[in-house]
Amino acid sequence: MKNVDDLIDSAGDLAARGLSRGEIADELNVSRETASWLVERAGRSTGAAETETGSAATGGPQDVHVDWSAIGEAGARLSAVGAALADLLREHSHDVDLVIGVEKAGVPLATAVARELETDLGTYTPRKHQWEEGDIEDLGGSFSRNFAQVEGRDCFIVDDTITSGTTINETIEAIEESGGHAIAASVLVDKQGVGDVDGVPVDALMQVIRVGNDGDGDVGADE
Numbered sequence: 001m002k003n004v005d006d007l008i009d010s011a012g013d014l015a016a017r018g019l020s021r022g023e024i025a026d027e028l029n030v031s032r033e034t035a036s037w038l039v040e041r042a043g044r045s046t047g048a049a050e051t052e053t054g055s056a057a058t059g060g061p062q063d064v065h066v067d068w069s070a071i072g073e074a075g076a077r078l079s080a081v082g083a084a085l086a087d088l089l090r091e092h093s094h095d096v097d098l099v100i101g102v103e104k105a106g107v108p109l110a111t112a113v114a115r116e117l118e119t120d121l122g123t124y125t126p127r128k129h130q131w132e133e134g135d136i137e138d139l140g141g142s143f144s145r146n147f148a149q150v151e152g153r154d155c156f157i158v159d160d161t162i163t164s165g166t167t168i169n170e171t172i173e174a175i176e177e178s179g180g181h182a183i184a185a186s187v188l189v190d191k192q193g194v195g196d197v198d199g200v201p202v203d204a205l206m207q208v209i210r211v212g213n214d215g216d217g218d219v220g221a222d223e
Helices: 004-016 021-028 032-042 046-053 075-090 106-117 166-177
Strands: 098-102 120-125 154-162 181-190 200-207 210-213 219-222
Touching: 004 021, 004 032, 021 032, 075 106, 075 181, 075 200, 098 106, 098 166, 106 120, 106 154, 120 166, 154 166, 154 200, 166 181, 166 200
Parallel strands: 098 120, 098 154, 154 181, 181 200
Antiparallel strands: 210 219
């Protein structure tokens, strides 16, 4: 995708296919608020969308879209990136025997990491996948029964991007509530520079730092 209009079209297509706004956020690697903004624009006429967004998406949310499809579409590239993420995690422990991938995009990365570290694999579906609007705290996530369970085990967490840390925090809480222990997390891209979540270190292969107009006429870093 090359611009905001492409993102709007993609959001509209995903919404038409029945995906929730939380799932759309996951597919497009944007925040839930950004996903809602894109879907709303997609529901309007093309002319209205173009008028509002323009080349700079005036008035849009402050977010960064990450397209890592060039990695995801090739098994060799995915394995190489998985090895890099695994190397980050080794700095925290050599005794972890379970890698948890955050659905959806985090799972193929976690699979590559688990293979590199020779650990078991688990998956967690965050509550945002059910989210359309309103309070997300009323929803619940879950671990898949088709993969390894977390009780009594030290875990690494793997996801593709981190924006605010909400999903990683939820995953950590779910692991602890299920009797496991979260040691560290790794992601492809950190859009917030969080460093750690709830005391659990988070390492990223890349960090995004936005430098631009903060809306008050000053130049600064957003998010």
